Amino acid sequence: MPKKDPYVALRFKEFNIFLLLRFMLVFAWSMQFIVIEWQVYSLTKDPLSLGIIGLMEIIPALSMALFAGHIVDQREKRNLFLWCIGLFSLISLGLFFLSDASVAASWTQKSILYSIYAFVFFGGLLRAFFGPTIFSLIALIVPKKAYPNAATWSSSTWQMASIMGPAVAGFTINWIGVHWSLCIVFVLVVFSFLLALLISKKPVLNPKIGEPVLQSLKEGVRFVFKTKAILGALSLDMIAVLFGGAVALLPIFAQDILKVGSEGFGILRAAPAVGAFLTMLTTAYIPISRKAGLKLLIAVFGFGISIIVFGLSSVFWISVVALFFSGVTDGVSMVIRQTILQLKTPDHMRGRVSSVNSMFVGSSNELGAFESGLTAKLMGTVTAVVFGGTMTLITVITTGIVSPSFRNLDLEEDLEAHENPEQ
Numbered sequence: 001m002p003k004k005d006p007y008v009a010l011r012f013k014e015f016n017i018f019l020l021l022r023f024m025l026v027f028a029w030s031m032q033f034i035v036i037e038w039q040v041y042s043l044t045k046d047p048l049s050l051g052i053i054g055l056m057e058i059i060p061a062l063s064m065a066l067f068a069g070h071i072v073d074q075r076e077k078r079n080l081f082l083w084c085i086g087l088f089s090l091i092s093l094g095l096f097f098l099s100d101a102s103v104a105a106s107w108t109q110k111s112i113l114y115s116i117y118a119f120v121f122f123g124g125l126l127r128a129f130f131g132p133t134i135f136s137l138i139a140l141i142v143p144k145k146a147y148p149n150a151a152t153w154s155s156s157t158w159q160m161a162s163i164m165g166p167a168v169a170g171f172t173i174n175w176i177g178v179h180w181s182l183c184i185v186f187v188l189v190v191f192s193f194l195l196a197l198l199i200s201k202k203p204v205l206n207p208k209i210g211e212p213v214l215q216s217l218k219e220g221v222r223f224v225f226k227t228k229a230i231l232g233a234l235s236l237d238m239i240a241v242l243f244g245g246a247v248a249l250l251p252i253f254a255q256d257i258l259k260v261g262s263e264g265f266g267i268l269r270a271a272p273a274v275g276a277f278l279t280m281l282t283t284a285y286i287p288i289s290r291k292a293g294l295k296l297l298i299a300v301f302g303f304g305i306s307i308i309v310f311g312l313s314s315v316f317w318i319s320v321v322a323l324f325f326s327g328v329t330d331g332v333s334m335v336i337r338q339t340i341l342q343l344k345t346p347d348h349m350r351g352r353v354s355s356v357n358s359m360f361v362g363s364s365n366e367l368g369a370f371e372s373g374l375t376a377k378l379m380g381t382v383t384a385v386v387f388g389g390t391m392t393l394i395t396v397i398t399t400g401i402v403s404p405s406f407r408n409l410d411l412e413e414d415l416e417a418h419e420n421p422e423q
Contacts, residue, residue, distance in 0.1 A: 002249030006284045008382050009150035014141045014199055019153060021195045022134065023161045025085065028188040031172075032092060035181045035268055036069065036116060036260065038173055038212015038262065039099065040252040043109055045333045047355065047381065051373020054118045060124035066217045068128040069355025077137045078201045078252055082410050084130050085196055090190040091126065094119050096182040135354035139342070149284065151338040156280035162273035166360070187388040220352025227344055232406040233296065233359060235339045236399055240300045243391035246307050247272065247323075248372045271320045275327025276334065291337050293409030297400050299332035306394030310386030 009015050033053075038387065040049050072080060097103065098115050107115075134154075142150045172181040211275035224230055254265035306326035312318045337357075345353045400407050 003081045009142050019157045023157050024192040025186050026161035027165040030167040032164050034166045034187045039178050047376040048373050050247045056120040057124035061128050064128035065355040069352035072132040072351030076372035078107045081133050085193045085381045092186040099179040130360045132351040132354040136350040141312045147220045147342040148339050152284045159273050159277035165271035170262050173262040224356045239391045239395040243388040246385045271323035272327030275324040276331030279328050279331030296336045299329040301396040302329035305391045307389035365407045
């Protein structure tokens with residue numbers, strides 16, 4: 001067998017433009033979310049307010065997900081991407097305005113808080129379209145044989161931005177304040193819009209243009225539930241993220257438990273992404289497709305252990321290491337899940353399948369944030385984190401016992417089929 005090229009996807013010019021574009025958008029989005037978390041908790045000192053941020057994003061993201069997937073499958077992807085970026089710039093501009101000192105002086109605290117929640121809500125609507133559009137666009141930029149490699153590099157770029165966005169946010173909050181931190185976000189989004197213009201328009205591959213919405217949505221959901229590899233990976237990751245959402249409580253750990261301030265908060269927030277990013281770079285050279293099901297179960301189990309250690313730690317460097325390893329294990333999970341989705345999803349259904357993925361996994365981040373905020377309010381912060389990690393372990397053990405077919409899942413044959421030019 002010929003040696004696999006770890007850079008095959010990077011040999012396509014538009015894919016490199018796409019990676020730079022995705023980096024800036026994820027950097028801006030993650031930086032904005034961190035700054036908002038810090039601002040909201042500084043205003044309220046209430047852990048439940050952090051959970052509400054997640055709830056405000058998950059409600060529209062969940063309610064619009066399937067419809068967004070239908071729209072993406074029916075429309076040209078590059079222009080749809082431009083619309084998403086343009087609307088994102090308006091949201092970031094609104095949050096920049098709300099953080100101005102004159103607004104803080106003339107508005108009540110509740111007015112500012114509710115306005116932030118409103119912008120987060122609209123961001124959730126927008127996010128329902130972002131995921132399916134990006135997932136579909138990748139498949140139109142690189143050939144099928146490069147899908148697994150493109151998925152790895154795209155996920156690695158996402159993680160790199162997730163590392164730097166929170167870390168930079170932690171430092172800029174301290175150096176230039178919330179207001180100008182959000183200005184940086186706005187500038188990045190505007191620049192990413194200009195960069196997206198360098199990607200050419202793509203053909204619409206859906207043979208059922210004009211298909212009734214309800215029929216289209218049913219087809220997408222039916223495909224996911226019929227494809228056991230996709231359903232198993234999404235379900236396992238959803239439960240793990242839902243109960244392991246300790247990241248949402250990091251402002252509390254930084255300010256009240258570890259007492260490390262905004263800079264320490266940035267380091268804590270970036271630690272999981274550093275681990276995931278290094279894992280993804282490694283998988284570009286050492287594929288993890290063989291015995292993928294078993295590796296996924298082991299990775300999520302390790303994620304649960306890391307979350308428990310973090311929850312129990314009162315030492316900063318131990319907390320950072322625990323979060324780092326939570327990112328390492330989460331990176332394995334993400335690569336396997338994205339590879340399954342790219343290999344097993346037909347071109348004309350990518351928008352809808354990606355939307356179902358966002359309902360299972362993407363929205364579980366926000367639902368997990370709400371669950372963490374609520375349990376922290378009821379049980380206390382440390383107990384809530386340990387509870388979440390324990391529930392993750394129970395889920396993995398249960399899945400491994402009751403689903404031997406998923407435990408034995410192997411992706412090598414699928415990879416070889418897509419790497420064969422005649423396929």
